[in-house]
Amino acid sequence: MALDKPHWLHLFKEVVTSGLCTGCAGCVIACPHDVLRYDDSNGVYKPFKIEADGGFDNCTHGEKGCTMCTRACPRFRTWEEECDNYLFGRQRTIEEVAGVSSEIILARASDPEINKMGQDGGLVSALLIWALENDIVDAALLSYTPNSAATPHADNIPPPDIRTHYLPNTDSAGSFAGRSQKAIPLVAHNRRDVLKAIGSRYTYSTNPLGYFEAVQDGAERLALVGMGCQSSAPAIMSARKAGKVARRFVLNIGLLCSKTFDETVFPQFFEQRYKVKEEQISKINIKGVFQVWTTDGSYQEIPLKEAYAWTRDGCKACPDFAAQHADISAGGIGTFENWTLLIIRTQTGRQTIDGAVTAGMIETRPVDDDPNALKTLNKLSRISRKRWPADAITGPGLI
Ligand SMILES: Cc1cc2nc3c(=O)[nH]c(=O)nc-3n(C[C@H](O)[C@H](O)[C@H](O)COP(=O)(O)OP(=O)(O)OC[C@H]3O[C@@H](n4cnc5c(N)ncnc54)[C@H](O)[C@@H]3O)c2cc1C
Ligand code: SF4
Ligand code: SF4
Numbered sequence: 001m002a003l004d005k006p007h008w009l010h011l012f013k014e015v016v017t018s019g020l021c022t023g024c025a026g027c028v029i030a031c032p033h034d035v036l037r038y039d040d041s042n043g044v045y046k047p048f049k050i051e052a053d054g055g056f057d058n059c060t061h062g063e064k065g066c067t068m069c070t071r072a073c074p075r076f077r078t079w080e081e082e083c084d085n086y087l088f089g090r091q092r093t094i095e096e097v098a099g100v101s102s103e104i105i106l107a108r109a110s111d112p113e114i115n116k117m118g119q120d121g122g123l124v125s126a127l128l129i130w131a132l133e134n135d136i137v138d139a140a141l142l143s144y145t146p147n148s149a150a151t152p153h154a155d156n157i158p159p160p161d162i163r164t165h166y167l168p169n170t171d172s173a174g175s176f177a178g179r180s181q182k183a184i185p186l187v188a189h190n191r192r193d194v195l196k197a198i199g200s201r202y203t204y205s206t207n208p209l210g211y212f213e214a215v216q217d218g219a220e221r222l223a224l225v226g227m228g229c230q231s232s233a234p235a236i237m238s239a240r241k242a243g244k245v246a247r248r249f250v251l252n253i254g255l256l257c258s259k260t261f262d263e264t265v266f267p268q269f270f271e272q273r274y275k276v277k278e279e280q281i282s283k284i285n286i287k288g289v290f291q292v293w294t295t296d297g298s299y300q301e302i303p304l305k306e307a308y309a310w311t312r313d314g315c316k317a318c319p320d321f322a323a324q325h326a327d328i329s330a331g332g333i334g335t336f337e338n339w340t341l342l343i344i345r346t347q348t349g350r351q352t353i354d355g356a357v358t359a360g361m362i363e364t365r366p367v368d369d370d371p372n373a374l375k376t377l378n379k380l381s382r383i384s385r386k387r388w389p390a391d392a393i394t395g396p397g398l399i
Helices: 008-016 026-030 079-088 112-117 123-133 191-197 207-216 228-239 265-274 305-310 347-358 371-385
Strands: 036-039 046-049 103-109 139-144 184-188 222-227 249-255 281-286 289-294 299-303 328-331 340-344 362-366
Touching: 008 046, 026 036, 026 207, 026 228, 079 228, 103 112, 103 123, 103 371, 112 123, 123 139, 123 191, 123 222, 123 249, 123 328, 123 340, 123 347, 123 362, 139 191, 139 207, 184 191, 184 207, 207 222, 207 228, 222 228, 228 249, 249 347, 265 299, 265 305, 299 305, 328 347, 340 347, 347 362
Parallel strands: 139 222, 222 249, 249 328
Antiparallel strands: 036 046, 103 340, 103 362, 139 184, 281 289, 289 299, 328 340
């Protein structure tokens, strides 16, 4: 028995049930023995182990030496320090409250249609289209809302294969009926797929779980789009040499994020308090308030703080506003609508931006054009860092 090596027994106690687990599913996609599943029913958003091979809280493969789930978890033990050292060759300093970066600028899609459809500048979608059309990646792990009236080319059912590692018979395809804001993973292979996923949903979508479908489709090189909790997963896998899965993530695009909301926010908050039904919502953005566009063409603003009671549990201890371990991070902070705040962090991030600029897919401008953007970035990053529990392993700027 290799009890000294950390495995599911330790992950279950130290992360899954301690309040640190974000629900990113890094452990699920890395498990080589296929004993982990994912529960996204009733707002749970957590991994769980099947009963066989050691029960729900232990694992016989772990007892024999398998450590893969702990090596793929971006909240296990000294995760932040290890990711920083792997990606940047050093730990962040206390001043680098939004993580290590090489440049921060504003950017947007050059194509006016993508720019208009995008959540902010359509930057993320323009980069993905460029990467897919220029043989940089084979597929991209994204998120979409299959039943949304606003989703271009809506299919009305989730892709059939993508749910293989979810809790069986709970949130199966049928239960999506009427759930127009239920965000789920989408594997994108081309421009059409990317545009199906464009825009932001503020409920949780476990994009890394698209890995199974992408690999089954034969994709070798993947782009991942996800919030910080998800974009630290490829980094920690690489740092801890979980290379079989990590090597496929060749482009990691992070989204700035202070929280996601429990799905009950729609019936209990938007509908009951503000008479806005889930199926009427065509777009939501957050700019200090909820900006809500509805399918009848009207627009209204709804107080954001009132909805904090519906914060998803997995976000409550998350210290990462700025997606600190992505190649590039993108956010909607700032005065200018239709521009995305862009943080370039790694060499891959730099090459991606340079390539897309040269191809005319995106355009950029200095962040100094918007003096408030950096202030807001640092302020929101600082707030998130205070959420990390005092009794968990600490790092610069964490309590
Ligand atoms: C839950 C969430 C919270 C956010 N919070 C903030 C914030 O507090 N401050 C801030 O500045 N920016 C925040 N953002 C980022 C912002 O909303 C934009 O995603 C970002 O500015 C990029 O805009 P874009 O127009 O370039 O992206 P687009 O071209 O519109 O592409 C957006 C991409 O995001 C993916 N996506 C959408 N929803 C989800 C989801 N729920 N889970 C995973 N992937 C998703 C889509 O698949 C798409 O590929 C948040 C995003 C999300 C998803
Ligand atoms: S944080 Fe992610 S990798 Fe870690 S236990 Fe939770 S779902 Fe698994
Ligand atoms: S706040 Fe955002 S980055 Fe943090 S756990 Fe929640 S979804 Fe993930």
